[in-house]
Structures are given as C-alpha cells and as structure tokens.
Amino acid sequence: MEGHESQDEPPTKPPVLEGPDITRLQILFQNLTYTVQVKPAKKGGDTSKSILKDVSGVFEPARLTAVMGASGSGKTTLLNVLAGFYKAQDKLTGDVLVNGKAVTKEKMRRISGFVHQEDVILHTMTVREALEFAAALKLPSSMTAAQKSQRAMEVAQLLNLHKSLDSVVGSSMIKGISGGEKRRLSLGMEMVTEPAVLFLDESSSGLDSFTAFKVVHILRSVAHLHGRTVVCSIHQPSSEVFHLFDDLVVLAAGQIIYLGQVQDMVGYFGALGYHCPNYTNPADYLFMEVLNAPAAAGDDTEAAPQADGANGHGHHLPRLPHLPSLPHRHGHAAAGHDAEAGKHAAEAEAEAEAAAKAALSAAEAAHAAEEQRIASLIAAWDGSPQAAALHRSLTSRRAAEAAGISKLAESAVAPFWLQAPLLARRALLNAWRNPLVFRGKLAQTVFLSLVVGLIYLQVSDDLAGVQDRQGSLFFLVVEGLFGSVMGILTVFGSEKPVFQREFGTRLYGLPAYFISRWLVELPSHIILPVLFSCICYFMIGYQATAAHFGWFALTMVLMDNSGAALGIFVSCLFNDLSVALSVMPMFLLPLMVFSGFFVNSDTIPPYFTWIQYISPMRYGYIALAKNEFAGLQINCSPDESCPPGYNGAMVLANMGFSDKGSVGQNLGILFAMVWALLLLAYVALWLAVRRLVK
Numbered sequence: 001m002e003g004h005e006s007q008d009e010p011p012t013k014p015p016v017l018e019g020p021d022i023t024r025l026q027i028l029f030q031n032l033t034y035t036v037q038v039k040p041a042k043k044g045g046d047t048s049k050s051i052l053k054d055v056s057g058v059f060e061p062a063r064l065t066a067v068m069g070a071s072g073s074g075k076t077t078l079l080n081v082l083a084g085f086y087k088a089q090d091k092l093t094g095d096v097l098v099n100g101k102a103v104t105k106e107k108m109r110r111i112s113g114f115v116h117q118e119d120v121i122l123h124t125m126t127v128r129e130a131l132e133f134a135a136a137l138k139l140p141s142s143m144t145a146a147q148k149s150q151r152a153m154e155v156a157q158l159l160n161l162h163k164s165l166d167s168v169v170g171s172s173m174i175k176g177i178s179g180g181e182k183r184r185l186s187l188g189m190e191m192v193t194e195p196a197v198l199f200l201d202e203s204s205s206g207l208d209s210f211t212a213f214k215v216v217h218i219l220r221s222v223a224h225l226h227g228r229t230v231v232c233s234i235h236q237p238s239s240e241v242f243h244l245f246d247d248l249v250v251l252a253a254g255q256i257i258y259l260g261q262v263q264d265m266v267g268y269f270g271a272l273g274y275h276c277p278n279y280t281n282p283a284d285y286l287f288m289e290v291l292n293a294p295a296a297a298g299d300d301t302e303a304a305p306q307a308d309g310a311n312g313h314g315h316h317l318p319r320l321p322h323l324p325s326l327p328h329r330h331g332h333a334a335a336g337h338d339a340e341a342g343k344h345a346a347e348a349e350a351e352a353e354a355a356a357k358a359a360l361s362a363a364e365a366a367h368a369a370e371e372q373r374i375a376s377l378i379a380a381w382d383g384s385p386q387a388a389a390l391h392r393s394l395t396s397r398r399a400a401e402a403a404g405i406s407k408l409a410e411s412a413v414a415p416f417w418l419q420a421p422l423l424a425r426r427a428l429l430n431a432w433r434n435p436l437v438f439r440g441k442l443a444q445t446v447f448l449s450l451v452v453g454l455i456y457l458q459v460s461d462d463l464a465g466v467q468d469r470q471g472s473l474f475f476l477v478v479e480g481l482f483g484s485v486m487g488i489l490t491v492f493g494s495e496k497p498v499f500q501r502e503f504g505t506r507l508y509g510l511p512a513y514f515i516s517r518w519l520v521e522l523p524s525h526i527i528l529p530v531l532f533s534c535i536c537y538f539m540i541g542y543q544a545t546a547a548h549f550g551w552f553a554l555t556m557v558l559m560d561n562s563g564a565a566l567g568i569f570v571s572c573l574f575n576d577l578s579v580a581l582s583v584m585p586m587f588l589l590p591l592m593v594f595s596g597f598f599v600n601s602d603t604i605p606p607y608f609t610w611i612q613y614i615s616p617m618r619y620g621y622i623a624l625a626k627n628e629f630a631g632l633q634i635n636c637s638p639d640e641s642c643p644p645g646y647n648g649a650m651v652l653a654n655m656g657f658s659d660k661g662s663v664g665q666n667l668g669i670l671f672a673m674v675w676a677l678l679l680l681a682y683v684a685l686w687l688a689v690r691r692l693v694k
C-alpha cells in the first residue's frame with residue numbers, strides 16, 4: 001500500500017511537517033486473535049468468544065485508512081486492541097509492532113489518540129473550555145498557557161467549532177451543542193496534540209454529508225501533511241468521503257476479507273464475482289452487494305453475486321415466504337355457531353402455523369447460506385495473491401532493522417500540580433453551572449432543620465423532654481448522614497463515566513481528580529451542616545452555651561462528611577448508579593440500627609457487636625448525647641415517676657453511653673472514619689478504573 005497515491009491526488013509525495021521524521025509510526029499487526037470471556041448461554045456452554053481471528057495487516061504513516069465492515073464485524077474491537085484498550089483478563093495473541101518494535105499497550109496509549117464511538121464530555125463545559133482543558137493537560141509543559149490556548153482555538157477553527165465556542169456541551173436535560181458538534185469536539189480534544197497515531201471509531205456518524213466530508217478531509221490533511229497514521233472505522237461513507245481514504249481494511253466476522261488501497265477494492269471483489277453496477281458509490285456496493293447480498297435483504301430477483309458461482313459465491317438465498325393473514329376469529333364467532341366457519345378458521349390457523357414454520361426454517365437456511373458466503377469471502381482473501389504479498393511484506397519488515405519509537409511521539413502527561421488546579425476549577429464551574437444541585441441541598445437543609453425545629457420546639461426539662469432530646473438527636477444524626485450520602489451518590493455517580501473516559505485516555509491521574517474533587521465538594525459539607533445547626537439547635541432549645549453549640553455543629557459537620565465519604569465509596573464500588581442507589585439502604589440500615597438508639601449498646605447480640613464499631617452514626621449519636629445530657633438538670637413533673645436525683649448523667653448511663661468516651665474522643669473517631677472512608681473510596685475508584693490503564 002505504501003507509496004501509492006489515491007485517485008484524487010496529484011502523484012506527488014505529500015508535504016510533511018518540519019520536524020523529526022521518527023514521529024511517523026507504522027503499525028503492523030500479525031496473527032491477532034482476541035478472545036473475551038462471556039457468560040455461556042446455557043449451562044456448560046462455551047465461556048470464551050473470539051472476536052478477532054488471526055487478523056494481520058499494516059497501517060502506514062502519512063496515510064488515511066478506513067476500517068469497514070458490517071455491524072458486529074469487529075471494527076471497534078480491532079481499533080481498541082491496537083490502541084491498547086482491552087481488559088487484562090481477555091486473551092490477545094499475535095503481535096503488534098510499531099516501527100518494527102513490539103509495544104506494550106501502555107506505550108500504545110502514550111503514542112496514540114482515540115476518539116470513541118460515544119461522546120462522553122462533561123456536559124457543563126463550553127466548547128472553548130473543553131478544548132482548552134485538553135490542550136492544557138496534553139500539550140508539553142514547554143508550551144506557555146497562551147500557546148496552548150491558541151492551539152485549542154486553531155483546532156476549533158479547523159473543525160468549524162469557532163461559532164459555538166461559548167455554548168455548553170449539554171445533556172439530555174440541558175440543551176447544548178448539536179450531536180455533530182459534539183462529535184467534532186471529541187475529535188478536537190484528541191487533535192490538539194496531533195498524536196502520532198489517531199484512531200477514530202465511527203468518526204463521521206451523526207454528521208451531515210458535508211460536515212462528514214469536511215471532517216474526513218481534515219483527517220486526510222493530518223495524515224498527509226503531518227505524517228500521522230490515521231485509522232477510522234466508518235459506516236457507509238458517501239462516495240466523496242470514501243475516496244478521501246487511501247487504504248481500506250474490510251472485516252467480516254472478525255476476519256479480514258480485504259486489505260489494500262481504496263481504489264483496488266472494487267476490482268478485487270469484482271474478480272470474485274461481485275460486480276459493482278455503474279454509477280454506484282463503492283462504499284454502498286461494498287455494504288449492499290458484498291457484505292450483505294441483496295437476496296439476504298429479501299430481494300431474490302437479483303441475488304448477488306451475478307457471477308457464475310465458480311468461486312463458490314453464487315448462492316441464491318431462499319426467499320422468505322409471505323405469511324397468510326390470520327382469520328378473524330371474533331368475526332366468525334359473532335356470526336353465530338356456524339360449524340362450517342369454525343372448520344375454515346381451524347384450517348386457516350393450521351395453514352398459518354405451517355407458513356410460520358416454513359418462514360422460520362427459510363430464515364435459518366438464509367442465515368446459514370449467508371454465513372457460508374462470508375466464509376468463502378474470508379477463504380478467498382486468505383488464498384489471494386494480495387494476502388500472500390501482504391504476509392511476505394510483513395515478514396520482511398519484521399526482519400528489517402527496527403526504527404523504534406522516538407520519545408517525541410509520546411504524548412505529554414501534565415504533572416499533578418497542573419492537573420489538580422485545572423480539575424478543581426472545572427469542578428467548581430460544574431457546580432456553579434448546576435445551581436439546582438446546590439439550591440436543592442440548601443432547600444433541603446433549611447426545610448428539614450425547620451421541620452425538626454418545629455416538631456421538637458423548645459423541649460421541656462422533664463422526663464418527656466428527655467425522650468424528645470433522645471429522639472431529636474438521633475433524627476439529626478440520621479439526617480446528617482443520609483442527606484449527604486444520597487446527594488453525593490447521584491452527583492458523583494453521574495460524573496463517573498466522564499472520569500473513566502478521561503482517565504482512560506490518560507488526560508489526568510486519579511490523585512489529582514480525587515483530591516481536587518473532594519476539595520471542591522468540602523465547603524458545602526461544612527456550610528450546610530453549620531446552617532442546619534444554627535436553625536434547629538436554638539429552636540429545639542438544647543443547652544444554650546457556645547461550647548455546647550460548637551460541639552453540636554462540629555458533630556453535624558463530621559456526620560455530613562462521613563455521609564459524603566460513604567456515598568463516594570459506594571458509588572465507586574458499583575459501576576451502575578441505579579445499582580449503587582438500590583444497595584445503599586443495605587449499607588445504611590445496619591449502621592443505623594446499631595447506632596445505640598434502637599438497641600442499647602450493652603444488649604446488642606454478640607455476633608452483631610462489630611457493626612456498632614463501624615457505624616459513624618453511633619459515634620455521632622454518642623457525641624451529641626454526651627454533649628446534651630452531661631450536666632443537664634432534669635426537673636420531673638409530679639405525674640412522672642423519676643428515680644430520685646434523676647439527671648443527665650443517669651440518662652447517659654441508661655443509654656449505655658457512660659463509658660463510651662468523651663465528646664472529643666467520639667468526634668476524633670468520627671474524623672478518622674471520614675478519612676478511612678475516603679481512603680476506601682479512593683481504593684474502590686482505583687480498582688474500578690485500573691483495568692483502563694493495566
């Protein structure tokens with residue numbers, strides 16, 4: 001394939017960027033077989049599925065290559081495997097060489113950019129911010145901030161995004177840029193660095209034909225003018241777009257059926273008996289005549305191929321029979337008990353059943369014939385002189401001295417001190433542009449503090465007041481934890497896909513993300529519980545000293561923070577937000593039951609005692625109870641039967657809290673628990689994303 005010009009180019013060597021030529025990378029893959037582990041359809045069934053089978057080929061630098069094939073043929077998998085995005089537990093055999101040297105998947109990720117099929121971009125960012133964010137993190141630190149920003153704007157101009165620079169990306173809830181603009185933005189975020197190798201999965205899907213042409217034209221320039229290796233999987237491009245590509249790989253059932261120059265494809269399949277009608281888009285011909293024969297689409301008048309079948313490809317697929325219409329049962333029944341009509345109905349029903357069975361077996365036969373036809377296309381490629389030449393060239397290239405990969409081809413990774421502020425700024429902007437989240441939390445804080453304040457308004461200092469104090473303190477502890485768990489679980493869980501995508505493309509590391517994200521979250525987990533305390537503390541009428549209020553507010557802050565840390569932990573444990581939400585009660589209820597309110601801590605069954613020690617609610621409740629009851633005078637009313645000298649210390653003894661440490665000690669444990677939960681959340685997040693970088 002190397003050295004040939006495509007049809008619409010003058011036969012001159014395309015100009016290249018000034019600079020070291022070693023950034024040109026050739027990707028060679030030989031005998032690649034990729035097998036994933038799957039759940040067997042039935043007991044004892046096969047647990048592995050081969051998605052790529054013995055695939056060999058080469059992607060050249062300074063050339064634009066298209067990977068085509070029917071849906072499910074393995075295009076995405078081939079790109080993912082070559083770019084190093086596959087799970088460690090899946091099995092990959094064969095070789096991937098870059099400039100003649102074997103590379104690890106980590107290295108592959110460092111030298112390549114990948115535009116995935118789905119666009120996952122933080123929805124509150126504007127186009128400008130998203131491009132500048134990628135530029136700031138990916139471009140080398142030798143460039144100034146102004147240069148990086150300028151580069152981002154150049155890419156915006158190139159991709160025709162300059163008119164939407166200040167529009168937000170948007171989501172299903174917030175209207176933002178169009179699907180096509182989102183596609184181009186994803187491409188732009190990868191293109192800011194112009195990686196030596198660029199993989200694009202469905203680069204033009206969702207784009208109108210003119211924009212698709214423009215985007216592919218840009219990719220062609222990136223390949224030709226800048227010497228990059230650009231590989232795109234593409235579905236049914238227009239004729240104009242198709243001819244922008246230099247080389248083509250066609251996959252069917254995880255195997256190659258053509259690999260060569262774009263303009264040779266029609267001739268290759270023509271020689272196999274698949275003739276391309278005049279004035280037909282070659283890409284349409286590939287899909288409609290070669291990958292899916294017309295007979296398979298239900299048209300048996302022109303079964304493909306039209307050749308003699310000497311190659312074994314001239315199968316006429318059976319036509320699907322038309323189903324007879326079913327008789328109107330109710331019509332017959334309503335016409336009376338006409339036996340003749342009933343007999344006709346039964347016959348018609350039997351006829352319909354037989355026709356349905358025939359249709360089913362015809363469909364099965366059609367499917368088998370189609371599989372056979374694809375198998376013959378694979379065999380034809382394997383036995384073709386083109387494949388033999390390719391294998392010879394692969395072998396000789398492997399034997400040649402390997403040029404290796406220059407350090408210049410590896411994309412930069414910004415240091416922590418640059419990542420963290422950028423991520424924190426973005427998280428702040430995200431929170432600012434999502435005002436409903438904060439307003440919702442604020443409204444919840446004010447509403448609940450007023451409700452609890454009104455329910456327990458000015459508690460008395462008699463025995464009934466003791467019960468009210470116990471109940472209200474427990475309610476506050478539970479509210480402090482539950483409120484923040486649920487809030488953060490949804491926010492963090494919905495942001496996780498963006499983090500996973502960006503982390504997978506090495507935009508930033510886990511420490512920078514986690515620390516900046518937590519620091520941005522922290523102020524609201526201090527301000528809101530303090531506000532909550534200010535409203536309800538004095539309404540309820542707890543001990544009115546500054547020290548008592550201070551300890552109370554600190555407890556509420558720590559309860560809120562432990563809830564937030566627990567929420568992050570659970571959202572990191574489960575990939576699916578709805579699963580995380582549904583299992584949350586399983587975590588919370590035992591922690592609540594053994595916190596000391598429902599079951600006296602001295603009477604908890606021995607096999608459950610450990611739960612109380614890991615319950616933040618227990619330490620929060622003990623701290624609040626000690627803060628309120630220690631030194632409290634209780635004045636029982638005459639109709640209450642109080643023990644003589646009944647006071648707060650005796651209440652604490654009844655609750656089993658006398659020997660459970662001071663307020664400060666319990667808050668110390670709570671503080672340590674927040675950190676322990678954050679550490680657990682960090683580890684859970686690392687475990688969830690580690691496969692993306694391993």
Ligand SMILES: Nc1ncnc2c1ncn2[C@@H]1O[C@H](COP(=O)(O)OP(=O)(O)OP(=O)(O)O)[C@@H](O)[C@H]1O
Pocket residue numbers: 036037038049051069070071072073074075076077078
């Ligand atoms: N992890 C996996 N587990 C099980 N099956 C998988 C896995 N990954 C891919 N497959 C299957 O392998 C086949 C190829 O998938 P792939 O996504 O590569 O196809 P594709 O050609 O890109 O399809 P499309 O054009 O629809 O995106 C499909 O049948 C798919 O269901």
